[in-house]
Amino acid sequence: MLRLERVGLSYGRGAEVLKDVDFELQRGSFCFLTGASGAGKSSLLKLAFMALHPSRGRIKLFDQDITRVSRRQLPFLRRRIGVVFQDFRLLDHLTTFENVALPLRVAGKLPRNYERDVRDLLDWVGLAKQADSYPPVLSGGEQQRAAIARAVISKPELLLADEPTGNVDPILARRLIRLFAELNKLGTTVLLATHDMNLLKHVRAPVLHLENGALQQRH
């Protein structure tokens, strides 16, 4: 599914924030990515969803070398990935419904073909009543769930989540982790970055630990 080979990343001419990262994420797996703030977790996820280009090394995603893929192909590869951002990145002028439906709209689907799916998903993440509300009036937890719903609405093969529980209370954090585990059971490969080691207790999954840009694998 996702394979990084001797990947290095530096911003501009600065020092490398990721050094010789090597790992493979098997299809259908669930994996945690841990490390202190600034260890390089977000950078690694950005490489995985092609928001950044590695300084060296090779990244294979869905059996394609994404360091060599053409610009035209990028949108189509991204549609196979769901991303949950630490800062949600919901669009404030769109309702919760429209935010969640955005990946489908971008893919050219008509409302009549996705309205039911979006409403069902909003119901599943507990946001049915907030479907017509705008992000600024949602609580942090609600925004987080809307961001997760947007990430999974198009049934991605790979789900990348960057500190998805960073802004919510421990109870909601546990619920969100269970939500990710449910999605994983439905076949989605999940890579979840967090600095909260308590979360690891709720799902038995391999852990990739980043320290000063270098990766260590723990089970």
Next chain:
Amino acid sequence: MHRPDIIPSKAASLRTLTATMAVMCYLACLAVGALILIDRAVDAWASGLSQEVTVQIRVTSDSDLQADINKATELLEATSGVVAVADLGEEAGKALLEPWLGSDGLDALPIPRLLGVKIDETSPPDFDALAAALQEAVPTASLDTHRRWEAELTRMAGSLSILSALVLLLIGISAVAMVISASRAVLEGNRPIVDVLKLVGAEDRFISRQMDRRFLSTGLWGGFLGLALAIATFLALGYAGWAASPGLAAASRGLFYVPTADTWLPYVALLAVPVAATILSLVTSRLALTRMLQR
């Protein structure tokens, strides 16, 4: 089901571009109007000149002026393609010279006599043959077909037409530059939204399409506002500008009211300006945005 704009209209305010586009279209309409007026004026002058030629009979010490006039008139009237011949009289010659020489002493000068010759435009005479025949019959007579003036006028009008076309071209180039600059501003103003769209798999052309409607309405509003201002200017010149410049006022009126074979031309040409502005705004913004998104 109503789908809201992915890129909010408030965020992509293009009021400044609309106003500048209106000014550009106003100038373009004036240039188009000038082009049409020049073209019509040349047609009118050329037609007037080719309807009439002049015969000049010089006065010499050994010639009988009246006999020469009669002989030339007879010859001209017998020529096929000549409709009428009129002796313009001594006063016409004097009137022509007066602005240069003044009225004093003109009587003492041997002022040539002019014969106005009306020509059948549909089957004009052979001017070279006519000139030769006149020269032979009346050695003091010469034929002036005004061809030199006609050529001068056509050349001058051609230069003015090229100038108007250049002005139109410059307006077009400026408008393209403004739309590119506005596209950049719109893109930068909506960068967070554009980033999210890219990350959920939007293609560049999908993103640029989200801004199409705004540039479409900018082109339409700017174009029709400019056209309305230009029509108001032509009308104001046509009615109020009479005292200041009767020629310009008549020309402005003539642009819309004088029935000619191509009465529709000003309407179509002026209407083409907002249409062109809309297409230019839409196509330029689409190309510029797609290019910027690829960086």
